[in-house]
Amino acid sequence: MKQLEERIREEGAILSDKVLKVDSFLNHQVDTELALATGKEFARVFAGERITKVLTIEASGIQFAMAAGIALGVPFVYAKKKKAITQSDKVYTAPVHSFTRGETYQVSVDQRFLGPEDRILIVDDFLATGAALVGLVDIVRESGAELVGVGAVIEKSFQEGRGLLEAKGVRIHSLARIVSMKPGEVHFASEEIY
Numbered sequence: 001m002k003q004l005e006e007r008i009r010e011e012g013a014i015l016s017d018k019v020l021k022v023d024s025f026l027n028h029q030v031d032t033e034l035a036l037a038t039g040k041e042f043a044r045v046f047a048g049e050r051i052t053k054v055l056t057i058e059a060s061g062i063q064f065a066m067a068a069g070i071a072l073g074v075p076f077v078y079a080k081k082k083k084a085i086t087q088s089d090k091v092y093t094a095p096v097h098s099f100t101r102g103e104t105y106q107v108s109v110d111q112r113f114l115g116p117e118d119r120i121l122i123v124d125d126f127l128a129t130g131a132a133l134v135g136l137v138d139i140v141r142e143s144g145a146e147l148v149g150v151g152a153v154i155e156k157s158f159q160e161g162r163g164l165l166e167a168k169g170v171r172i173h174s175l176a177r178i179v180s181m182k183p184g185e186v187h188f189a190s191e192e193i194y
């Protein structure tokens with residue numbers, strides 16, 4: 001998605017060869033127009049898949065799942081990272097290891113919101129190590145729902161996430177695929193000539 005790539009070039013801060021900071025428009029302050037445009041693009045790419053719900057994980061996937069849900073005309077559900085006292089015990093759970101925080105936590109989705117009748121599109125802000133998305137894929141499969149695919153706003157293709165998801169037979173579509181980066185320089189898969 002050209003508009004997104006341009007924004008990453010203009011405003012993204014590359015903190016190391018692995019970490020991209022995009023908090024001025026994507027995951028702290030959010031450009032609402034851009035977020036809605038990502039939702040439209042996911043809806044276009046996965047058109048015809050009869051998606052019934054969009055699934056993401058709190059917190060920074062929420063605005064993109066909502067945008068995709070709006071564009072598809074379906075609800076979105078976000079997996080919770082902490083158990084709330086209001087949450088029922090009937091939940092699907094999966095462990096997710098956070099490499100940025102160095103801890104493993106359980107994510108959960110109430111069983112009332114996911115089931116065999118659903119066709120699910122998973123959406124998240126980043127596909128990096130894939131840990132978060134693999135957790136969501138496992139939850140979808142445990143629920144008996146059909147997984148249509150995974151949509152990532154930004155993919156860091158040089159990390160292992162894509163490979164892990166492909167090994168699980170998951171269709172992936174990323175709106176900006178970064179093949180390499182270092183401070184002051186970012187390269188997208190769309191620039192490559194095959």
Ligand code: 5GP
Pocket residue numbers: 018019020021022027060099100124125126127128129130131132133161
């Ligand atoms: P994973 O490593 O499980 O694919 O990514 C987990 C989460 O870490 C992502 O949803 C995203 O919120 C965060 N993350 C991973 N890589 C980056 C990055 O380069 N920049 C930012 N801002 N967040 C990231």
